[in-house]
Amino acid sequence: MKVLVIATQQEFRDLIASILTEIKAEVFSATDSQQGLKILKEEQVDSILVDSRLRDLQIGKLIRKILEKSPLSDILAARESSSDISSEELFSYGADEIIEIPLKAEEVSFKVKNLWQAKQNLKACGLAGKSPELKSIAEQVLQIAPTDITVLITGESGVGKELIARAIHTNSPRKNKPFLAVNCAAFAEGVLESELFGHERGAFTGAIARKQGVFEAASGGTIFLDEIGELKQATQVKLLRVLEEREIMRVGGTERIEVDARVVAATNRDLTQAVQEGVFRWDLYYRLAVIKIEVPPLRERVKDIPILVYEFLNQLKERHPGRTIGISDAALEIIQRYHWPGNVRELKNFVESSVALSRTGRIEVNEALAYVEKQSQVNRHLPVVTGLTPTAAEHELIFQALSGLRAEIISLKNLIQKGIEMTQGYASRPEDESVTVKPEISQESLEELEKDHIRRVLARMGGNRRKASRILGIGERTLYRKLKEYGLE
Numbered sequence: 001m002k003v004l005v006i007a008t009q010q011e012f013r014d015l016i017a018s019i020l021t022e023i024k025a026e027v028f029s030a031t032d033s034q035q036g037l038k039i040l041k042e043e044q045v046d047s048i049l050v051d052s053r054l055r056d057l058q059i060g061k062l063i064r065k066i067l068e069k070s071p072l073s074d075i076l077a078a079r080e081s082s083s084d085i086s087s088e089e090l091f092s093y094g095a096d097e098i099i100e101i102p103l104k105a106e107e108v109s110f111k112v113k114n115l116w117q118a119k120q121n122l123k124a125c126g127l128a129g130k131s132p133e134l135k136s137i138a139e140q141v142l143q144i145a146p147t148d149i150t151v152l153i154t155g156e157s158g159v160g161k162e163l164i165a166r167a168i169h170t171n172s173p174r175k176n177k178p179f180l181a182v183n184c185a186a187f188a189e190g191v192l193e194s195e196l197f198g199h200e201r202g203a204f205t206g207a208i209a210r211k212q213g214v215f216e217a218a219s220g221g222t223i224f225l226d227e228i229g230e231l232k233q234a235t236q237v238k239l240l241r242v243l244e245e246r247e248i249m250r251v252g253g254t255e256r257i258e259v260d261a262r263v264v265a266a267t268n269r270d271l272t273q274a275v276q277e278g279v280f281r282w283d284l285y286y287r288l289a290v291i292k293i294e295v296p297p298l299r300e301r302v303k304d305i306p307i308l309v310y311e312f313l314n315q316l317k318e319r320h321p322g323r324t325i326g327i328s329d330a331a332l333e334i335i336q337r338y339h340w341p342g343n344v345r346e347l348k349n350f351v352e353s354s355v356a357l358s359r360t361g362r363i364e365v366n367e368a369l370a371y372v373e374k375q376s377q378v379n380r381h382l383p384v385v386t387g388l389t390p391t392a393a394e395h396e397l398i399f400q401a402l403s404g405l406r407a408e409i410i411s412l413k414n415l416i417q418k419g420i421e422m423t424q425g426y427a428s429r430p431e432d433e434s435v436t437v438k439p440e441i442s443q444e445s446l447e448e449l450e451k452d453h454i455r456r457v458l459a460r461m462g463g464n465r466r467k468a469s470r471i472l473g474i475g476e477r478t479l480y481r482k483l484k485e486y487g488l489e
Helices: 010-021 033-042 059-069 087-093 105-125 132-144 161-170 189-197 233-245 271-276 282-288 304-319 329-337 343-357 365-380 390-427 444-460 465-472 476-486
Strands: 002-006 026-030 047-051 074-080 097-101 151-154 179-183 222-226 247-249 256-258 262-267 291-294
Touching (some): 010 026, 010 105, 047 105, 059 304, 074 105, 132 291, 161 222, 233 282, 444 465
Parallel strands (some): 002 026
């Protein structure tokens, strides 16, 4: 375990080093932010403990720079109880844990070890992020992976359900055997049965030879059945029999064949509702959902967004080593506020396309705003927001409309500002002395819009900040910071 300590006071650094040495951590020390960031260029550390009393760089900016250089490192921020910087504010910047000053050895070692263990779990599952939801999923995956229990993974399109299924397989005793994925929505009913169970020669037109299905081909391994909610009733019956009896019968055949494959299924539909509507068999549902893993959408784990963005940027840097690739703080702020209906898949596409189209290789605020504005316009014309209750859908559409409006106001402000700058050139001439130009545009309209929007959503949610943050498309800690900033506490 490697830990970097960034603190001005020698006594603080020495105390942390002595505490962490007892848990066999390798400790690196820096006296200021610049030295700490320099160490991060040379060393891959698991955790970074930052003293919020640093004077050379504002703590929020330092945490942002740390995330950019080492997105997967855990950040612990130390603060005094009398400090002007609240715990909520530090969390909103991106800190993973808060340590109170004066330091307590038990608290420091416990929090560092806990973060390290959670990181190992995420690494074992191949998951990038730090949100409590993702850490919980990784822990659950590692608990059930050694068993042969059937697992149902639920979540919106693009959240990474197949990634979770692969994590279950790679951490199981079956990891050296095949992992075969089948999208149940991609085949017609008859073709899907042949794909799953195989067929005999002459079973149907075009069946010129015997073919193994995935249940045979994945012998000893894992089968991932994506979009399981799209199965027709007849195929559901056959799948249920396979799960119960561990036997298949090829299409057009009479021989029963024993199979040994673990089944992991996934869907973006509400299968309990499908059962109530009679389109999905209840007995198959309970057979599949022995263990159920729900992957939350990206808008509910905002903490993962900057980590994913920097991970995608680092991947692009590896592919294009000679090119400068990055993102501005303002653009990242816009990205974190967007609700990402396409989840991780959409975010990755945005990062890759924005870098490819950028002249400098750096994603700027204008590009982020243009994307949000365009997507908000597209989503605004959709009649429903899928996967949500009617009330949540209404809130989502309201948020999309206001997000688009906000982007339009910012774009308009930039256009007016450019116009003023051009006019100032003329105003400086003697013959244009009568022209008066305001050098600045008030930000009040934008701030008032955001403040009023937050106030209205909070009122609609009965003061429930967690629900309000979800509707607003921001993290709960970011909401606390905004409430403090606008005096709405």
